[in-house]
Amino acid sequence: xxxxxxxxxxxxxxxxxxxxxxxxxxxxxxxxxxxxxxxxxxxxxxxxxxxxxxxxxxxxxxxxxxxxxxxxxxxxxxxxxxxxxxxxxxxxxxxxxxxxxxxxxxxxxxxxxxxxxxxxxxxxxxxxxxxxxxxxxxxxxxxxxxxxxxxxxxxxxxxxxxxxxxxxxxxxxxxxxxxxxxxxxxxxxxxxxxxxxxxxxxxxxxxxxxxxxxxxxxxxxxxxxxxxxxxxxxxxxxxxxxxxxxxxxxxxxxxxxxxxxxxxxxxxxxxx
Numbered sequence: 292x293x294x295x296x297x298x299x300x301x302x303x304x305x306x307x308x309x310x311x312x313x314x315x316x317x318x319x320x321x322x323x324x325x326x327x328x329x330x331x332x333x334x335x336x337x338x339x340x341x342x343x344x345x346x347x348x349x350x351x352x353x354x355x356x357x358x359x360x361x362x363x364x365x366x367x368x369x370x371x372x373x374x375x376x377x378x379x380x381x382x383x384x385x386x387x388x389x390x391x392x393x394x395x396x397x398x399x400x401x402x403x404x405x406x407x408x409x410x411x412x413x414x415x416x417x418x419x420x421x422x423x424x425x426x427x428x429x430x431x432x433x434x435x436x437x438x439x440x441x442x443x444x445x446x447x448x449x450x451x452x453x454x455x456x457x458x459x460x461x462x463x464x465x466x467x468x469x470x471x472x473x474x475x476x477x478x479x480x481x482x483x484x485x486x487x488x489x490x491x492x493x494x495x496x497x498x499x500x501x502x503x504x505x506x507x508x509x510x511x512x513x514x515x516x517x518x519x520x521x522x523x524x525x526x527x528x529x530x531x532x533x534x535x536x537x538x539x540x541x542x543x544x545x546x547x548x549x550x551x552x553x554x555x556x557x558x559x560x561x562x563x
Contacts, residue, residue, distance in 0.1 A: 292305045292306070292307065292336065292337025292338065292538060292541045292542065293305070293306045293516075293541050293542055293543060294306065295522045295523065296474075296522075297396070297423070297447070297448055297474030297476075297522045297523065298447055298448050298468070298472050298473040298474030298475070298522065299423075299447045299448075299472050299473065299474070300396060300422065300423035300425075300447035300448050300474050301422060301423060301447075302366060302395055302396065302422060302423055302474070304340045304366060304474075304522060304523045305337050305338050305339060305340050305523060305538075305541060306516050306522065306523055306524070306541040307336075307337075307338045307340075307512065307516075307523070307524060307526075307537055307538050307540060307541035308333075308338055308339075308340030308341060308342060308366075308368075308476075308523045308524070308525040309329075309330075309333050309338055309340070309341050309342070309525055309526065309527065309528070309534065309537075310342045310343075310478065310525040310526060310527035311341065311342065311343045311344075311347055311350040311351075311353075311354055311527060312344070312346075312347050312350065312527055313347070313527065314326075314329075314350075314527045314528060314529040315343070315347065315349065315350035315353045315354055316347050316348035316349050316350050316353075317349060317353060318349055323353055323356065323357075325529060326353050326354070326357055326529075327357045328531045329528065329529060329530070329531050329534050330354075330357045330358065331531070332531035332532070332534040332535050332538075333534050333538065334361070334364055334365070335535070336534065336535050336537075336538025336539070337538060337541070338534065338537065338538040338541065339364055339365050339366055340365075340366045340368065340523055340525070341354055341358070341365055341366070341367055341368065342368040342369070342450075342476065342478075342525045343367070343368070343369045343370070344369060344370040344372055344400050345369075345370065345371070345372050345373075345382045345385070345386070345400075346370070346372045346400055351369060351385070351386060351389050352389060354367070354389070354390075355388075355389030355390050356389075358390070358391075359391075362390065362391040366395040366396070367390045367394055367395050367396075368394075368395060368396035368397075368398060368425070368450075368476065369386050369390070369394055369396075369397060369398070370397070370398045370399065370400035370427065371383060371397070371398075371399055371400060371408045371411070371412070372400035372401065372403055373403065373404065374403055374404045375404070376404065376407040376408070376411070379404065379407065379408050379411055380411060383397075383411065383412075383415060387420055392420065393419070393420050393421065393422065394415075394420065394421050394422070395422045395423065396422065396423045396424075396425050396447075396448060396476075397412050397415065397416075397421045397423070397424055397425070398424070398425040398426055398427050398448075398450060399412070399424075399425070399426045399427070399440075400427055401427060401428050401429065401430075401433070402426055402427075402428050402433060402436055402437065402440060405426060405440055409424070409440075409443075409445055412424045413445070423447040423448060423474075424445065424446055424447055424448075425446055425447060425448035425449055425450060425474070425476070426440050426441075426446055426449055426450070427449065427450035427451070427476075427478070428450075428451065429451075429452050429478065429479070431457075431459040431460075434459065434460070434463065434464055437449065437451075437464060438463060438464065438467055441464075441467055441468065441471060441473060442467075442471070444471075446473060447473065447474060448473055448474030448475065448476060448522075449464070449468060449473055449474070449475060449476070450475075450476040450477075450478055451464055451475065451476075451477065451478065452477070452478050452479040452482075453465075453477045453478075453479070453480070453515055453518075453521065453524075454479060454480050454481065454482045454486060454511060454514075454515065455482075455486065455511070455514065455554060455555045455558035455559075456482045456485065456486065456558065456562070457479065457482060465518070465520045465521075466520075468520060469520045474522045474523075475520055475521050475522050475523075476522065476523050476524075476525060477515050477521050477523070477524040477525065478524075478525060480511055480512055480515055480524045480525075480526050481508065481511060481526060485562065486507075486511055486558060486561075486562070487507070487508065488562075489561045489562065490506075490507035490561065491507055491557045491560070491561055495557055496510060496557075498550070498553060499513075499546075499550060499553070499554075501544075502544055502545070502546060502550065503539065503540070503542055503544075504540070505536075505539075506536060507557075508526070508533070508536060508537060508540070509536065509537070509539065509540040510554050510557075511554065511558075512524055512526065512537060512540035512541070513540050513545065513546055514546060514550075514551055514554040514555075516540070516541065516545065517545040517546035517547075517550070517551055518551075
């Protein structure tokens with residue numbers, strides 16, 4: 292598994308991680324055992340960067356339980372998400388209790404109440420409970436505000452959507468992140484599943500075989516990671532075998548311009 296330095300964060304992260312939205316919002320012995328199996332596959336494949344949020348229901352708790360005896364093997368990214376400063380502190384205390392007293396990357400989810408939460412996260416960083424601070428947003432309408440937060444110089448990383456359908460970040464966000472030396476975590480690599488509904492035929496992927504691509508999911512992940520401004524992408528899955536498939540996409544060689552253009556054409560042909 293290839294690793295990249297996540298901007299100014301001080302974290303050396305695998306290029307493939309794992310998200311927990313929906314897939315880890317579960318309860319009950321069977322569902323939580325499945326979550327453990329998926330995490331074991333992720334760790335086996337070297338994909339030891341896990342992203343969560345209090346917005347994701349039970350996901351923080353389930354991930355924390357899954358990592359309880361192997362917290363040191365994982366890098367945890369989570370978020371604060373509330374318009375209340377007091378509730379933000381409560382969320383932070385809860386997250387720290389789930390994840391062994393420290394968070395590797397603590398992010399402000401969707402920039403909600405970001406000024407107050409940023410001050411809180413800086414205090415936690417100074418106390419040694421947070422290694423790096425980031426901010427996230429999924430909507431291009433909020434990218435101007437994201438740029439303003441990036442330009443404060445107080446972030447180490449950002450999290451944004453990027454895939455062949457959602458490329459707005461190429462206009463200003465990715466260039467600014469590169470200029471500022473910020474890490475970039477990529478959410479929604481499969482456009483929330485839309486890009487996986489009608490995958491191209493296997494023969495259409497044949498030009499990508501020499502890059503280690505066997506599946507459409509791997510082509511999409513490698514498309515993102517072939518942009519050196521992107522450090523880690525976090526596909527979510529509830530299937531252990533899919534997690535291993537995703538992790539396998541995190542090895543070079545990376546696509547050039549021709550291969551990235553092919554992936555865009557295949558996406559447009561399948562969904563256009």
